[in-house]
Amino acid sequence: MKSSAAQSVSGLSGKGYTAGIDIGGTKTLILITDSSGHIVVRNKRPTVQVQDAESFIAGVFQQLDEVLQEVGLLRDRLAGIGIGFPGAVNPQTGMIHHVPALPLDGMNLLELIGPYYDGPLYLDNDVNMAALGECWQGAGAGSTQMVMVTVGTGIGGAMILNGELHRGAGYTAGEISYFVVDHRPEETSGSVSSLEFGRYESLASGTGIGEHARRWLRQQHGQVGEHIIAQAGRVEDVQAVHVLQLAAAGDMDAQTIMQEPIGYMAAGIANIVSLLNPERIVVGGGVSESSYYMSELARRVQQFTPIKAQLVPAQLGNEAGALGAVYGVLQTFRTPAER
Amino acid sequence: MKSSAAQSVSGLSGKGYTAGIDIGGTKTLILITDSSGHIVVRNKRPTVQVQDAESFIAGVFQQLDEVLQEVGLLRDRLAGIGIGFPGAVNPQTGMIHHVPALPLDGMNLLELIGPYYDGPLYLDNDVNMAALGECWQGAGAGSTQMVMVTVGTGIGGAMILNGELHRGAGYTAGEISYFVVDHRPEETSGSVSSLEFGRYESLASGTGIGEHARRWLRQQHGQVGEHIIAQAGRVEDVQAVHVLQLAAAGDMDAQTIMQEPIGYMAAGIANIVSLLNPERIVVGGGVSESSYYMSELARRVQQFTPIKAQLVPAQLGNEAGALGAVYGVLQTFRTPAER
Structure with a gap:
């Protein structure tokens, strides 16, 4: 396929470089890739903290310019820019909603970005x-x-079905943080708001694992769990990472703690498998680096559904979003002959 | 749009009539429509009960010929035939799997049907x-x-996403009968087989509603629930329909019984909404005829997810599948100009 890669260098207006930007609630990662998708420079820094949308976008482009400067490029040498946002984005209109972490709710991103860049622009949700x-x-x-499930502070989801992203009628598809896998019949009231921590993520996210671990440890007597607490220093500081490390090393207490969040996570993933019959479920986030977690998860999913799917850890770590932003540009703006 | 309908009469090889066949585990419905999709004849009878695939298909075509005879048509006057099966069907290859109700598992439907019909043929799963x-x-x-959820003896699902049926990697998408919405952390073992009654449908199907009602009634004392039992004659004969009728009429005991299965159903539908962000959820089956059921279901779904979707009852009753089979033929084999 080398010839087609070489074609695309000249094909993308002869410019060849693409910027992929992943804006998270806390960090913003910018990658510049060449026309083959190889990263030539990367830059990660805290996300701009300002109150208004205009200053926010100005800050993002300031970071981009500094990154480009490192490799001696100017914005107009870019074949395109892709930007992922932690919210519901309509790639066609540029409208963004449900973006609690940034001062962009209800804004039109195309209008905001227009003054800074008028080349090919691909905008989408970060997951x-x-x-x-x-x-x-x-x-x-x-x-x-393929379905992507990210497990970190929260839980996110995204789907590629029949080779295309499924975004949903209101561009909020993949909001699996709200999954209900633990309904009790006696629970007949209650309500959700779009801003609160989702029910599924309170049970099964990294945050949820940490909370469950600390609750469990406080209920033990004698020396049970002491070595887990020792990892963190004190029970208040025990996080998912401590439990996962010990569980992988064969520690029985840590494995006991992990059963509950893995069980809930497995129920949700089994539901995705039963509904969508995907070929593959890609699990991202810190937990996916634990082979103990992944193999236990696969075992439990199989207890919940007879439909088969490959369950695999993500491979691109924190760079997946920015690389996907690059790919979005290439997919959207390359001519068929260039693909 | 009259002119385009008139066009299609001549467009579909000048034949104009299409057969839609819905093969269920117990009943087979055959519809013949004209080119505008209006039904000209309908025939429903018990599904052929034989042990081998060849005799089964022969029986289906015998029924079709008898229906055609009623309106003075022969098979070769048909512009196409659509057939829905209660199993996982690959419309391209004609392979069918997971079809416990019929002697067709692992067969190639195109090969079986070839001797009877060599015109346009559209095969798919019944839901x-x-x-x-x-x-x-x-x-x-x-x-x-749009997501379709059918609630009857069991629970089935199907999805039209971005205007196309989503069938899944193994053509089993929509197997929501296996949904887990009631996981308990203490439940760490167990297994599923592809043939057993799904977990979700045991809680929330018509069958599940009946079982829950009888269990609930047996636990009551005094006169509680007596009027529900009176509807059926005796507690053993109480079915979902009795409870739904009384619940709709304002009976408190019946409404109490319905809370549990509606709650479970709502959790599963909320999960579909959170994952896929569909515009509309169409609920089919007997329960959807109860406005009490539908409004309670909508209320409970909103307690589980902040993502909005329209929840509406199906409109075509038992003819939806056979009409969809006709539509599949028209969609697949009409030229773009004819659509």
Whole structure:
């Protein structure tokens, strides 16, 4: 395929470089890739903290310019820019909603970005971008039916079905943080708001694992769990990472703690498998680096559904979203002959 | 749009009539429509009960010939035949799997049907067909992001996403009968087989509602629930329909009984909404005829997810699948100019 890669260098207006930007609630990562998708420079820094949308976008482009300067490029040498946002984005209109972490709710991103860049621009949700990235260069490569599940502070989801991102009628598809896998019949009231921590993520995210671990440890007597507490220093500081490390090393208490969050996570993933019959489920976030977690998760998913799917860890780590943003540009703006 | 309908009469090889066949585990429905999709004859009878695939298909075509005879048509006057099966069907290859109710598992339907009909043939899963039917002439009309959920003896699902049926990597998408919405952390073992009654449907199907009602009634004392038992004659004969009728009439005991299965159903539908962000959820089966059921279901779904979707009852009843089979033929074999 070298010839087609060489073609695309000249094909993308002869410019060849693409910027992929992943804006998270806390960090913003910018990658510049050449026309083959190889990263030539990367830059990660705290996300701009300002109150208004205009200053926010100005800050993002200031960071971009500084990154470009490092490699002696100017914005107009870019074949395109892809940007992922932690919210519901309509790539066609540029409208963004449900973006609690940034001062952009209800804004039109195309209008905001227009003054800074008038070349090919691909905008989307950050988890959609991560799924695109994994599908391009990572654990989803070769699959046209793939679901990405990210497990970190929260839980996110994105789907590539029949080779295309499924975004949903209101561009909020993949909001699996709200999954209900633990309904009790006696629970007949209650309500959700779109801003609160989702029910599924309170049970099964990294945050949820930490909370469950601390609760469990406080209920023990004698020396049970002492070595887990020792890892962190004190029980208040025990996080998911401590429990996962010990569970992987064969520690029985840590494995006991992990059963509950893995069980809930497995129920949700089994539901995705039963509903969508994807070829592959790509699990991202810190937990996916634990082979103990991944193999236990696969075992439990099989207890919940007879439908088969490959369960694999993500491969691109924190760069999946920014790489997906690059891929979004290439997919959207390359002519068919260049692909 | 009259002119385009008139065009298609001549367009479909000048034949104009299409057969839609919905093969269920117990009943087989055959519809013949004219080129505008209007039904000219309908025939429903018990599904052929034989042990081998060849005799089964022969029986289906015998029924078809008898229906055609009623209106003075021969098979070769048909512009096409659509057939829905209760199993996982690959419409391209004609392979069928997971079809416990019929002697067809692992067979190639195209090969079996070839000797009887060599015109345009559209084969698919029965719930997919029902979703196509509702999307064409029923509750899904005008929507390109629609999920169909059928609640009867069991629970089935099908999805039209971005205007196309989503069938999944192994053509089993929509197997929501296996949904887990009631996981308990203490439940760490167990297994599923592809043949057993799904967990979700044991809680929330019509069958599940009946079982829950009888269990609930047996636990009561005094006169509680007596009027429900009176509807059926004796507690052993109480079915979902009795409880739904009384609940709709304002009976408190019946409404109490319905809370549990509606709660479980709502959790599963909320999960579909959170994951896929569909525009519309079409609920089919007997329960959907109860406005009490539908409004309670909508209320409970909103307690589980902040993502909005329209929840509407199916409109085509038992004819949705056969009409969808007709639509599948028209969609697949009409030229773009004829659509």
